[in-house]
Every structure is written in structure tokens, then in C-alpha cells.
Amino acid sequence: MPVTVRTFATYSEAAAVLSSDRAARYLGGGTLVMRALNEGDISISTVVRASDHILKRIEATGPRVTIGAGVTFAQILSHRDLAFLHAAARSIGGPAVRNMGTVGGNLFAPNPYGDFTVALLALDATVAAQGGLGARDMPIEEFLQSRERQAGQLVLSISCQRPASPDAFRYRKVTRIRPKGGSVITIAAHLPMSGGRVVGARIALGSMAATQIRAKAAERALEGRPLDASTIAAAAAAAVEGASPANNALGSSWYRREIVGVHLRRLLSGQE
Amino acid sequence: MSKTALQFRHNGREVAIFVDGGTNLLVALRELIGDMTPKFGCGQGTCGTCSVLIDGELHLACLTLAETAAGHAVETLDGLKHGPDLHPLQRAFAENFAAQCGYCTPGMLMAAKALLDRNPSPTRADVVEAISGNICRCTGYEPIINAVLDAASGGRARA
Numbered sequence: 199m200p201v202t203v204r205t206f207a208t209y210s211e212a213a214a215v216l217s218s219d220r221a222a223r224y225l226g227g228g229t230l231v232m233r234a235l236n237e238g239d240i241s242i243s244t245v246v247r248a249s250d251h252i253l254k255r256i257e258a259t260g261p262r263v264t265i266g267a268g269v270t271f272a273q274i275l276s277h278r279d280l281a282f283l284h285a286a287a288r289s290i291g292g293p294a295v296r297n298m299g300t301v302g303g304n305l306f307a308p309n310p311y312g313d314f315t316v317a318l319l320a321l322d323a324t325v326a327a328q329g330g331l332g333a334r335d336m337p338i339e340e341f342l343q344s345r346e347r348q349a350g351q352l353v354l355s356i357s358c359q360r361p362a363s364p365d366a367f368r369y370r371k372v373t374r375i376r377p378k379g380g381s382v383i384t385i386a387a388h389l390p391m392s393g394g395r396v397v398g399a400r401i402a403l404g405s406m407a408a409t410q411i412r413a414k415a416a417e418r419a420l421e422g423r424p425l426d427a428s429t430i431a432a433a434a435a436a437a438v439e440g441a442s443p444a445n446n447a448l449g450s451s452w453y454r455r456e457i458v459g460v461h462l463r464r465l466l467s468g469q470e
Numbered sequence: 471m472s473k474t475a476l477q478f479r480h481n482g483r484e485v486a487i488f489v490d491g492g493t494n495l496l497v498a499l500r501e502l503i504g505d506m507t508p509k510f511g512c513g514q515g516t517c518g519t520c521s522v523l524i525d526g527e528l529h530l531a532c533l534t535l536a537e538t539a540a541g542h543a544v545e546t547l548d549g550l551k552h553g554p555d556l557h558p559l560q561r562a563f564a565e566n567f568a569a570q571c572g573y574c575t576p577g578m579l580m581a582a583k584a585l586l587d588r589n590p591s592p593t594r595a596d597v598v599e600a601i602s603g604n605i606c607r608c609t610g611y612e613p614i615i616n617a618v619l620d621a622a623s624g625g626r627a628r629a
Contacts, residue, residue, distance in 0.1 A: 201492035203474070203537060225535060229515050232533040235492050236513035245492060245535070272527075292603015293584065294521055294528040378602035 199240065205247040209328060212248035213352035217330030222246050224352055226268060226303035229295055253302075253354065256280070264357040267302025271314065274301070282360060282367050286317035286386065289371040292378050302353040305338075306345065309405050309444045310380040315342070316410045317369050319402035320386035323358040327351040342409040366390055370465045371404075372457070374448060381405045382449040383458055385465055389425065396420045401433070401462065406441040406454060415439035416462060425466065434463035478539045480505065481549030489536045496520045496531035498539075499546060507547035507576045511605075518604030521577035522546050528584040528603075547576040550583070559583060562621035563614070570608035577604045582618045592622055 204222075206212045216222050221243040225231045234242060253268035258279035265274070271287040274280050275296065280287075290296055290304070290313055304314040305325065315338070323338040329351040338356070341348060361367035368387045373379030384404030389396050399420035401413040415436035423429040443454035464470070473488040480503060487502045499505045499522070508531050511517035520531040523545040550557035556564070559582050569575045578601055585592055585600035592600070597618045598611075606614060 200490040203491045228533040228535060232494055232535060233514050236532060293600060294530045294603050295515055297527045297529055298533060377599055
């Protein structure tokens with residue numbers, strides 16, 4: 199069924215339409231919205247776009263990194279200053295999907311997708327969005343918890359603190375086939391160290407609940423401790439706490455519960 | 471519902487069409503322009519057989535809103551050959567038995583072209599990565615990977 203396509207020069211015009219029309223959906227890279235249209239999703243009657251260059255901007259020179267919602271994974275991969283996000287960006291789709299899919303769209307990608315968002319969740323990212331009541335910044339965790347209600351907002355950018363060292367941020371997407379496959383489990387770990395101890399640990403999981411979640415029990419097991427074998431074992435044992443894993447063709451809920459600790463242990467101990 | 475006028479370059483030739491709102495580029499190419507080389511596989515971005523180049527970048531035509539192609543250069547498999555002469559990639563695919571049922575072949579060739587245009591001497595791992603978004607259910611991929619490596623080296627790699 200044909201839909202109305204509305205393209206605006208500025209993000210604020212696009213945001214105004216999104217917030218006032220329930221059947222309007224913002225089109226980023228197309229990997230979610232065009233797919234829905236191809237499947238005959240009748241809940242979408244208007245497709246909104248914005249050609250605003252602000253949505254494509256990357257600010258990555260300082261300790262805090264801001265990425266426009268319309269930035270593609272290919273653009274992240276070609277940006278040297280975003281090396282800490284390259285593993286997560288490379289794990290998305292094949293080359294065509296990386297040329298199309300955007301950072302902002304990934305926030306809305308349901309299981310088994312949304313791997314990049316797992317990395318952003320472990321980095322305590324902030325989501326800047328424009329809604330009917332104006333612009334606001336929201337912690338990514340809060341954004342994800344209320345994701346169903348965020349469709350009327352236009353995400354403008356995502357920002358996060360750059361990890362102190364390459365080793366302080368780790369990412370792993372467990373798939374059945376390589377190099378490309380849907381996520382069985384996706385894990386990101388931010389492990390800031392201070393005086394040989396982990397301070398402010400963040401563990402984020404994909405495919406372990408309806409949206410990406412933090413493994414807070416595992417974070418507590420790491421907090422204030424050196425990253426040694428016994429700490430890692432305790433975190434791995436706690437990884438499944440609070441999870442309600444996806445049950446799909448890529449893996450059963452039971453299987454995900456069984457292996458999440460194994461892969462977290464490997465990630466934390468630096469094993470392949 | 472009104473139609474939108476749309477103009478873009480299709481394999482080097484300027485084309486102008488009218489599309490319904492929400493029409494994807496694959497439908498525009500096949501049904502409005504008559505270029506049947508990009509195929510419809512899944513409509514979800516999973517299979518890759520609708521792959522085309524937009525300004526030299528690999529894109530999935532089925533997930534591209536047709537009107538976003540306005541003013542851009544779209545290349546499909548149909549643009550690869552010159553008259554009766556096959557493109558070196560097409561020749562390498564034929565020589566390596568890289569096409570069996572052939573349904574994935576248009577997408578494979580475009581993904582391979584996107585790779586070779588940027589990296590004329592790829593490693594095997596580069597080729598595997600480049601075609602990772604394209605599903606083949608016949609060949610087991612090996613003949614395809616060999617064909618791309620062959621085309622890259624002008625046939626020297628496995629001579």
C-alpha cells in the first residue's frame with residue numbers, strides 16, 4: 199500500500215511531524231522501516247525523512263564522542279578516532295547493511311539485531327532526542343526501557359565517553375556462522391581500571407531480554423576488584439541473573455542461559 | 471495518492487520515472503525501468519540478491535526508498551557487460567562454476583565489484599567479508615570466492 203513520504207531540510211520539522219502523527223515513522227537507513235513496508239506493515243502511513251547534515255555529524259576529537267543518528271556503520275569504520283567502536287560496527291550485517299544502517303536506527307532494532315546498541319549501553323551513552331516537548335538527553339538504559347514509547351521522538355545523536363584504553367572496552371558477538379550471522383548473544387564490557395581494580399564496570403547483553411540489558415549482578419561482582427580469575431568466575435556465574443533470553447531460531451532461551459557466562463568469562467579473561 | 475517524479479542515472483543512462491510513495495528501488499528498477507538483473511529474494515535485507523551500487527557503494531535495492539536514489543548513480547549487473555563482452559568478474563564466475571541456480575549471482579557480482587573497485591588485490595578474507603551479506607544455497611561459496619580472486623588477479627591467482 200502506498201505511503202506518504204515527507205522529506206524535510208531540518209530535523210526539527212521532521213520531529214514535529216513524528217510527534218504529532220502516530221502512523222509516521224522516521225526513515226534512517228531503511229533496514230528496519232523499508233523492511234516493514236515490504237512486509238506490508240499497515241501501521242505506517244507516513245514515512246518521514248530529514249536531509250539535515252547535523253544528523254550525519256561525528257565529533258570524535260575529544261574525550262567525549264558524539265555521533266549523529268544518521269551516521270552509518272561504514273562511516274564509523276572509516277573514522278580512525280572511533281576505533282573503539284569498530285568491532286561493534288563490523289559485527290553488523292554485511293557491507294551493504296553497513297553502508298545503509300545507522301547508529302540511530304540501531305537503537306530501535308529488535309532481537310536478534312541491535313548489536314551496536316549493546317556496545318553503546320556498556321559505554322553508558324546518552325541519547326539526544328527531539329520530541330513534541332522539545333529536545334532532551336536521556337541515558338541509553340532509560341531510552342531502551344521505554345523504547346516502545348520512543349517512536350514519536352527523533353533521535354538526533356548518541357554520545358559517550360571514550361574508553362581510557364583499548365583494553366578497557368571489549369565486545370563480542372556470538373554467532374553460529376562467520377563472518378556474518380545473527381546474534382546468539384552479544385556482550386560488551388566496559389572495565390575502567392583504577393589502581394589495579396575495576397571501577398564503574400558495565401556489562402551489556404544483547405538477545406538476553408526483550409531489549410538490550412545490563413548484567414548488573416555481574417557488574418557488582420567486578421566492582422572494586424582486580425580482574426583476576428576468581429573475580430571473573432564470580433561475574434560469569436552472575437551473568438544470567440535478571441535475564442529473560444530470547445527464544446528464536448538462532449538459539450533457545452535455555453541455550454543462551456547456559457552459555458552467557460561462558461562467553462562473558464572468555465571476554466573478561468581476554469580469550470578468543 | 472500522488473506519484474513522485476524521480477530522476478537518476480541507471481548504468482550511465484539518465485532515467486526518469488514516477489513512483490508511488492514508499493516504492494523501493496528494486497521495484498522501480500524491475501517494474502518501471504525493466505532492468506530484471508537485480509533479483510527479489512527476501513525483501514528483508516538478509517539475502518543480498520538485490521544488491522546494487524549507488525555512487526559506487528553497495529546497497530540493498532529492496533531496502534532503499536526509490537526516491538532517495540534521485541540524482542545519484544545506480545549501477546546494476548546489467549551495466550557490467552559491454553555488448554557481447556562479459557565483465558572480467560562475469561567471465562571468472564563462468565570459468566569457476568560460481569553460478570549454479572544463479573539466483574544469488576547478480577548480488578554476488580555487484581558485491582564483488584564493490585570490493586574490487588576499492589581493493590584490486592584482495593585477500594581471501596577480504597573476499598569472504600565482501601560477500602558476507604549475500605547468501606548462496608548452491609555452491610558452498612568456494613567457487614564464488616575463487617572466481618573473485620581469479621578476476622582480481624586477471625586469472626593469474628589459480629592459473
